[in-house]
Amino acid sequence: MNALDTVIQIWWFIMGAVVGSFLNVVIHRLPRGESLIWPGSHCPRCGHPIRWFDNLPVLSWLILRGRCRDCGAPISVRYPLVEAISSLIVGSVAQLVNGGHWSKWLAGVAGMDHPAIVSLLQVICLSAFLLTVLVVAAINWDGNSVPLLVWTPCISVTILAYGFTSVWSVESDIPLLRESPLTLPFWADLLLATALGWGSDILNRRVQKRFNRTSHADFHSWEWTFATGIAAVVWPAPVGILLGALAIVLQGWVSSAKFRGSRKSTRSQAKRARCIRGASLALWGLANWGLLFLV
Ligand SMILES: [Zn+2]
Structure with a gap:
């Protein structure tokens, strides 16, 4: 890595922190x-x-020692935490996709080089996936429901990244571009995984109702449905589906075991169910993030 490579790599970390600052507003x-x-x-x-x-990501909170x-x-420690996690996500994903060869990449983008543009789209797509999981997890953790709309940017850039990759048939080592073992077109992967995510959620609720006798709708977690769908695009489909289904069953089990036998949910129970969902989503996001670097 030369000096320019280092500067651009640091720039990605800063961009991640700035995005995290906006995500705090979204959350x-x-x-x-x-x-x-x-x-x-x-x-x-x-x-x-x-x-x-006073609005500089992470730094301002430290300088003000968490006070207005x-x-x-007091200003919640959640703000600098979200900014720091976001910075790490964007910076590490950029490093993973490009291996730090930024000056070469910059020249490629300037020359409208296909692989360079695709790798930029990949950084955006993988970051959007992990950041959306972070946002959904944090909103759930606060005990709030998440509007479906929150997945729109992530789904859009995923379609864009995948579209350009296949149209230009760019080869890459990173998971996003791996051939699906089912050899389906990517939109079929996306639809199939989303449907399976949805299905395992419904199945999970039925199982919980039967065994833990909890019957309220708050254990329904469509939040997972899209997460599973996108994961199937980022990962080879079966891995993504497996990850999603496993997480749905786990979090459903934990939350319904906690409210065993309660037929009607109170407000606080519903809130706690969402809180558990938020925590499990965060863990799942972390697993996805880790896997990116392992495989
Ligand atoms: Zn104040």
């Missing part, structure tokens, strides 16, 4: 149905707008 505002753009960030207690230099500059209200 906080999306479940409340608020606009993601307006108004700008402000302190929830004193309402004072956050100055730009104006009223001293």
